[in-house]
Amino acid sequence: MSAALLQILLNGAASGGVYALVALGYTLIFSVLGVINFAQGALFSLGGYLTFLLMGGRIGVNGALPGWHLPVALPFWMALLLAAIGAGVVALLVERVAFAPLRRRGADPLLSLITSLGAGVVLVNLLQILMGAEGYAFPAGAAALEGLPEALLIGGARIRTVQVVLLLISAGAVAALTVWLERSRTGQAMRAVAEDPTAARLMGIHSGAIVRLAFLLSGMLAGLGGGLIGLSVSLAGPYFGISFGLKGLAVLVLGGLGSVPGAIAGGLLMGLAEALIPSAASGWRDALAFAVLFAVLVLRPSGLLGRRLQEKV
Amino acid sequence: MLRSGGLNTGSSDLLSARRRGSVRLAGAVAVAITGLAVLGRNSDPAGKPLPAAVTLGAAIALTGNANLYGQDQRVGLELAQRWFASTPHPRPVRLELEDGASDEPSAIAAFNLLIGRGVIALIGPTLSQQAFAADPIAQRQGVPVVAPSNTAQGIPQIGSFISRVSAQSSVIAPLSLDEALERDPQISRVAVFFAQDDAYSTAETAIFQKALAERGLTPVSVQRTQLADNDFQNPITAALQQKPQLVVISAQAVDGGNLIRQLRELGYRGQIVVGNGLNTPNIYPICQRWCDGVLIAQAYSPDLNTPINQTFRRLFQDANGNRTPGQITAQAWTAYQVLFEALQRLQKRGEMDGVTLGEARRRLMQEVLAGHYDTPLGPIHFRADGEVVQGRFYVAEVTMEANGRHGSFRLVRSFDVDSDAGGPTP
Numbered sequence: 120m121s122a123a124l125l126q127i128l129l130n131g132a133a134s135g136g137v138y139a140l141v142a143l144g145y146t147l148i149f150s151v152l153g154v155i156n157f158a159q160g161a162l163f164s165l166g167g168y169l170t171f172l173l174m175g176g177r178i179g180v181n182g183a184l185p186g187w188h189l190p191v192a193l194p195f196w197m198a199l200l201l202a203a204i205g206a207g208v209v210a211l212l213v214e215r216v217a218f219a220p221l222r223r224r225g226a227d228p229l230l231s232l233i234t235s236l237g238a239g240v241v242l243v244n245l246l247q248i249l250m251g252a253e254g255y256a257f258p259a260g261a262a263a264l265e266g267l268p269e270a271l272l273i274g275g276a277r278i279r280t281v282q283v284v285l286l287l288i289s290a291g292a293v294a295a296l297t298v299w300l301e302r303s304r305t306g307q308a309m310r311a312v313a314e315d316p317t318a319a320r321l322m323g324i325h326s327g328a329i330v331r332l333a334f335l336l337s338g339m340l341a342g343l344g345g346g347l348i349g350l351s352v353s354l355a356g357p358y359f360g361i362s363f364g365l366k367g368l369a370v371l372v373l374g375g376l377g378s379v380p381g382a383i384a385g386g387l388l389m390g391l392a393e394a395l396i397p398s399a400a401s402g403w404r405d406a407l408a409f410a411v412l413f414a415v416l417v418l419r420p421s422g423l424l425g426r427r428l429q430e431k432v
Numbered sequence: 433m434l435r436s437g438g439l440n441t442g443s444s445d446l447l448s449a450r451r452r453g454s455v456r457l458a459g460a461v462a463v464a465i466t467g468l469a470v471l472g473r474n475s476d477p478a479g480k481p482l483p484a485a486v487t488l489g490a491a492i493a494l495t496g497n498a499n500l501y502g503q504d505q506r507v508g509l510e511l512a513q514r515w516f517a518s519t520p521h522p523r524p525v526r527l528e529l530e531d532g533a534s535d536e537p538s539a540i541a542a543f544n545l546l547i548g549r550g551v552i553a554l555i556g557p558t559l560s561q562q563a564f565a566a567d568p569i570a571q572r573q574g575v576p577v578v579a580p581s582n583t584a585q586g587i588p589q590i591g592s593f594i595s596r597v598s599a600q601s602s603v604i605a606p607l608s609l610d611e612a613l614e615r616d617p618q619i620s621r622v623a624v625f626f627a628q629d630d631a632y633s634t635a636e637t638a639i640f641q642k643a644l645a646e647r648g649l650t651p652v653s654v655q656r657t658q659l660a661d662n663d664f665q666n667p668i669t670a671a672l673q674q675k676p677q678l679v680v681i682s683a684q685a686v687d688g689g690n691l692i693r694q695l696r697e698l699g700y701r702g703q704i705v706v707g708n709g710l711n712t713p714n715i716y717p718i719c720q721r722w723c724d725g726v727l728i729a730q731a732y733s734p735d736l737n738t739p740i741n742q743t744f745r746r747l748f749q750d751a752n753g754n755r756t757p758g759q760i761t762a763q764a765w766t767a768y769q770v771l772f773e774a775l776q777r778l779q780k781r782g783e784m785d786g787v788t789l790g791e792a793r794r795r796l797m798q799e800v801l802a803g804h805y806d807t808p809l810g811p812i813h814f815r816a817d818g819e820v821v822q823g824r825f826y827v828a829e830v831t832m833e834a835n836g837r838h839g840s841f842r843l844v845r846s847f848d849v850d851s852d853a854g855g856p857t858p
Contacts, residue, residue: 123673130665179717180752181503244495252499254686254718258837269697277669279697352662352694353718355686356499362660394666404666405658 122275127394129273133282135390136289140344141367142374142382143293144337150313150377151333154228158213158239159341160364161246162206164357166342167349168246169202170195171255181251195257195350203342210338211331213238218334239361246357256353285347292343293383296336300379309333313377373412375425384423388415477550478574478790485524486784486792488771489546491556491566492580492764496534497659500685500714501760502558505580508757508764509555511747516772523779525772532557536565543569552775552793553578553800555767560584561631567594574790576797580767581760583708584635588818593797595818597766597809599731601636601708604825606643607729607847608705611827612678613647616703621652623676625667625691627683627709628656636707637682644680652676661687664694672700682707689718696722703727713758713839721836725829728841732759732809733826735843744808756840757808766807774799825849 141163148156175192178184193201217234267280300306311319312329320326345360366389374385392411396404415423490509493502506529513527528551532542539562546554547569553576557566560582570577571591579587579596588594613619622644626637641651652674655667668691671679679695679702681688688710695704696719704726711730715723734745734756744765748757778784778799784792804813810824828841 126669130669133665134663180507180755186753247495247499252494252503253714254500254689256717256720258720258835270699277672277698279665279694281697282665348662352690353686355662355690355718356497358497359662362662396666397670 125274126276128391129276129278131391131394132387133278133286133390134393135387136286137344137348137363137386138366138370138389139293139383139386140289140340140347141363142370142386143296143379144340144344145367145371146374146377146379146382147309147333147337147340149371150379151309151330152218152222152228152231154218154231155235155368155371156210156213156218156334156337157232157236157364158210158217158242159337159367160361161239161242162210162213162338162341162360163345163348163363164243164246164354164360165209166202166206166345167354167360168250168255168345168357169205169342170198170346170349171257171354173198173201174257176255176257178249179251179253179255181253183249183251185251199343199346199350202346203339206342206345207335207338209242210334210341213242213338214331214334218330239364243357243361250357252356254353254355255349257350279351281351285351288343288347292340293379296340297379305329305332369409369412373415373422375422378422378424381422381424388423477548478788478793480550480789482552482784482787482789482792483550485526486552486775487526487528487550488768489528489530489549489551489554490768491530491532491539491542491546491554493534493558493562494529494531496538497684497686498534498558500712501581502532502534504712504714504758504760505556505558505764507748507752508580508761509768511744511751511761512765512768512772515743515747516769521772521776521779523775523784525775527768532562532566534559534562536562539563539566540569542566547573547575550789551575552789553771553796555580555764555771557582559632560587560635563587563594564590564631567591570594574793576771576793576800578767578770578800580763584632588815592818593793595797595800595814595820597770597807597812597820598763599820599822599825601632602639603849604729604731605636605639605707606646607825608727608827609640609643609647609680611727611844612703612705616677619677619703620649621674621676622649622678622680623653623655623671623674624651625655625657625671625679625681625683627659627661627687629658630684630709633682633684633707633709636709637680640680640682640705640707651680657683657687657691659684659687662690664691665698668695668698668700672698676700677702678705679703680705680707682709684709685712685714686718689715689723692726693719693722708759711759713755713841715830716832716839717837721832723830723839724832727844728828728830730759730826730828730841731822732762733828733843733846734841736808736810736824738806738808738810740806741808755838758841762808766805766809766812769807770800770803770805770812771796773805774803777803823848 144159172189173193175188177186177188217238218231221231270277270279308324309329312326316326370385370389374381389408392408393404396407492505493499530542530546532539539557543566554570555578557563563582567590571593577594581598582596583598583601587596627633653671655671706726706728801814812820812822825847827844829844831842832839
């Protein structure tokens with residue numbers, strides 16, 4: 120394989136892995152509730168900021184409490200885990216305020232798009248009030264990667280070490296989630312609710328608890344993604360998660376709504392599509408990536424690995 | 433009962449009833465429009481007497497992608513307001529901040545809001561792209577605008593009420609290239625990166641590329657990025673295949689900071705020249721130790737040894753834990769200072785007594801353009817078209833501390849520039 124082709128594959132995999140992680144969060148909720156949680160991007164941002172604070176990071180001069188910091192300074196990996204849990208808890212709160220009331224009233228699921236969007240905007244603005252507008256970066260060496268070179272040369276292609284780490288963790292999280300969904304009793308219950316909520320309820324599955332679990336896990340995935348991106352490229356203001364959220368949404372549709380393997384395939388395809396753009400046309404990267412999305416949806420409206428919905432009469 | 437949706441109902445009574453209804457509706461609309469026009473005329477603050485305490489309105493980006501700059505500007509404006517309020521002055525001045533966000537519609541809305549509230553002059557908006565949309569509104573209503581950070585070509589030429597304290601990038605951008613070429617005269621391969629979805633960055637890269645051409649250098653790679661990008665693996669690896677010896681970046685603080693970091697991580701060791709978008713200490717936490725050595729041309733140097741700059745620097749450090757102020761903050765202070773001093777001069781001459789707000793705005797604009805100001809940027813004055821004339825510019829090198837968390841723009845060289853004549857002289 121030529122170095123140029125390998126470089127493209129590595130570039131595509133590096134960004135595609137993160138897209139897949141974000142898309143998985145959407146997938147979990149969509150499969151259970153049939154709705155999209157537009158607050159996912161804000162939870163992504165939240166995960167990054169929580170990781171920063173748990174590592175002992177100080178709030179900048181434009182924040183509400185300039186110079187304030189938590190009385191702890193945890194190692195990156197522990198901070199990342201706790202931040203993911205924190206983002207999961209906030210996702211539960213989003214479910215409680217933006218989704219549950221509409222569900223109880225039997226409202227059109229489309230309305231939850233707006234309420235979740237509202238919850239996301241509130242979250243991002245709260246982050247901005249608390250943390251200020253400035254960018255934050257984790258200290259160099261935060262992830263104990265100091266002993267490693269900054270970039271790895273693989274077959275003539277170059278990739279940043281931190282991106283390899285990020286890719287491995289994303290792959291690990293996706294694999295763990297897949298195994299859990301397939302093998303564990305709760306995972307199977309979640310799939311049952313996704314398949315047919317009424318039948319699942321008749322089988323004694325507490326669908327409310329499953330919905331909350333889906334939100335907790337999707338929030339954790341978003342939090343994990345935000346912390347990892349913070350390690351790789353810094354936290355570029357409270358809005359940084361929104362762009363990842365949008366890309367994750369595109370990947371969700373590309374892979375097939377509600378399909379876990381589809382989210383992974385969609386993420387990698389989107390990453391590769393972006394990486395394939397020649398340097399002279401780099402300005403068209405997003406346009407081409409979304410053209411791929413368009414083309415796939417025209418050929419397969421249910422996405423790469425999504426199931427065709429059948430209307431029963 | 434079903435209602436007919438067709439055109440022909442077949443009933444002449446119904447048709448005439450509809451006609452009568454339409455006439456009544458048209459009459460009501462006409463009365464409402466006339467009423468609103470009368471009310472609008474009466475509520476136009478330009479015709480009212482100038483209040484005792486005049487208000488300066490600032491529409492800056494407190495939210496959105498450009499809020500990094502807007503927050504720096506807020507600090508500069510508030511410091512200036514407190515400082516000048518503590519000095520003896522005949523006419524009290526208030527400052528009203530409004531979020532102009534980071535897009536054109538928000539800047540327009542903020543301008544309209546502040547003008548409607550009766551501000552005597554406006555400071556802002558943050559981005560040149562916003563200025564092209566919002567400044568014509570102030571121009572049409574005769575409200576002076578002093579832009580603190582718009583450096584794109586053509587801003588003062590929007591109209592006679594528009595001026596700026598931020599020197600246009602065509603004057604200062606090439607200075608850092610000269611510094612890089614002097615450090616390494618063997619440079620022949622240059623890679624250029626710019627944010628293609630940002631009007632300022634695209635204008636600035638054109639200036640950089642023209643300056644490169646004038647120095648006999650053709651870019652071996654031109655990479656287009658976007659403001660929202662944060663992963664630059666693709667464009668960087670493509671550019672590095674061309675083995676550049678110099679990289680020139682026109683971007684904003686966050687995307688540019690990440691770009692620098694990733695360039696270094698992917699093995700680029702040559703010189704990096706950046707444009708005005710990265711002219712803020714906010715890049716330090718983003719590119720950290722990788723910022724070290726980056727060259728930038730500036731319109732402000734914290735090392736300028738004048739009483740007003742010492743005061744500005746001391747006040748900034750007192751309020752911000754010993755940090756060093758950046759150009760954006762200094763320019764915001766300067767915009768406030770220009771308007772404040774022009775106002776006080778008019779007041780001392782009695783030219784603000786018994787006039788309407790509209791007339792006061794017109795006189796203030798003339799006075800702004802006529803004055804000379806000793807500011808943290810150095811001495812400045814204005815050309816008749818509102819363009820700032822600044823005598824001295826600087827090239828700085830980013831120097832990061834060993835921990836990689838804090839840094840400063842270390843002054844490398846200053847250039848005396850005769851803006852009216854054109855070229856800079858070191």
